[in-house]
Amino acid sequence: MIDLHLHTTASDGRSTPERLIERAARRGIRTCAVTDHDTVAGLERARLTGERVGVRVMAGIEITAVADRVDVHMLGYFFDPAHAELADFLTVQREDRKRRITEMLDRLETLGVVLPREPILSQARKSAGKAIGRPAIARQLVALGHARDINDAFERYLAVGRPAFIARRGATPAEVVKLIARAGGVSSFAHPGKLGLDDQLAPLAAAGLNAIEVFHPDHDQAATQKYAEMARSLGLAVSGGSDYHGPSAGRTDALGQVTLPAEAFDELWRRAPRLGPAA
Ligand code: AMP
Ligand code: ZN
Ligand code: FE
Ligand code: FE
Numbered sequence: 001m002i003d004l005h006l007h008t009t010a011s012d013g014r015s016t017p018e019r020l021i022e023r024a025a026r027r028g029i030r031t032c033a034v035t036d037h038d039t040v041a042g043l044e045r046a047r048l049t050g051e052r053v054g055v056r057v058m059a060g061i062e063i064t065a066v067a068d069r070v071d072v073h074m075l076g077y078f079f080d081p082a083h084a085e086l087a088d089f090l091t092v093q094r095e096d097r098k099r100r101i102t103e104m105l106d107r108l109e110t111l112g113v114v115l116p117r118e119p120i121l122s123q124a125r126k127s128a129g130k131a132i133g134r135p136a137i138a139r140q141l142v143a144l145g146h147a148r149d150i151n152d153a154f155e156r157y158l159a160v161g162r163p164a165f166i167a168r169r170g171a172t173p174a175e176v177v178k179l180i181a182r183a184g185g186v187s188s189f190a191h192p193g194k195l196g197l198d199d200q201l202a203p204l205a206a207a208g209l210n211a212i213e214v215f216h217p218d219h220d221q222a223a224t225q226k227y228a229e230m231a232r233s234l235g236l237a238v239s240g241g242s243d244y245h246g247p248s249a250g251r252t253d254a255l256g257q258v259t260l261p262a263e264a265f266d267e268l269w270r271r272a273p274r275l276g277p278a279a
Helices: 017-026 043-053 084-110 118-126 134-143 150-158 173-182 198-206 221-234 262-270
Strands: 002-006 031-034 056-058 060-067 070-077 186-189 211-215 237-240
Touching: 002 017, 002 060, 002 070, 002 237, 002 262, 017 031, 017 043, 031 043, 043 056, 060 084, 060 173, 070 173, 084 118, 084 134, 084 173, 118 134, 134 150, 173 186, 173 198, 186 198, 186 237, 198 221, 211 221, 221 237, 237 262
Parallel strands: 002 031, 031 056, 186 211, 211 237
Antiparallel strands: 060 070, 070 186
16 A cells, blocks of 8 residues: 655654554555655654565655645655755745744734643754644643644634634745755645645646645545546646544544555656656
């Protein structure tokens, strides 16, 4: 089985890279990509664990781009994790995450919701590669009784248009597509069914986008078919995976629940500028 969308504790996942890959191996996953938000800090540990337990771990990332104040998640695969320009870009992304989370905590305080900042911000201070995000705030909101669960915390405070929402700053999807290509990788537009930005797919394809994430837990059968058709008509490859964030994330992202057919993986691999045919 192939799963190209997985998160670890390097961003907002619950499992360390080691635990994640061990779990993936037990689920029968043989090829995967770790795709943390705006960081490659989990890749090497995941890859080493994969060597031990028989899982091929590909380089991956989920970069948050911004289009008209709306977050657009761009997946990257097979790039060089040490690529200097990419590394610098990701450092800036993580800095903006800290800025945004701090402003969201400020905003919450003006709403009378005072959260301890240390547990949220200290993670980023301790490890430069750690990408913090809204789920860290959501967990505190739940722990202190301001929300029933993570989803409720987003609905009440953190989602777009909710009172503590602060917009991100950053590169456009087209800029991210080009950066991933320069780093030797392929790009895929993540879970388009969550966004309602379908009209951006054609211009992005013209800008060099390589794939659409067709297989995702938030895509029902109709959405899966629709995006498979759009990928075909735009000449794009397809990607897919479980978007696993951990055992108790309370979302429909069970590990190994959504996988990518082997032929689709081979086609995605063929699009990588840096590499030859799949081993
Ligand atoms: P951020 O990286 O700060 O933009 O936070 C986005 C992350 O929050 C996503 O990748 C999901 O893991 C999580 N998330 C977004 N919306 C929700 C929601 N409604 N319920 C639970 N988790 C969510
Ligand atoms: Zn996430
Ligand atoms: Fe995402
Ligand atoms: Fe994700």
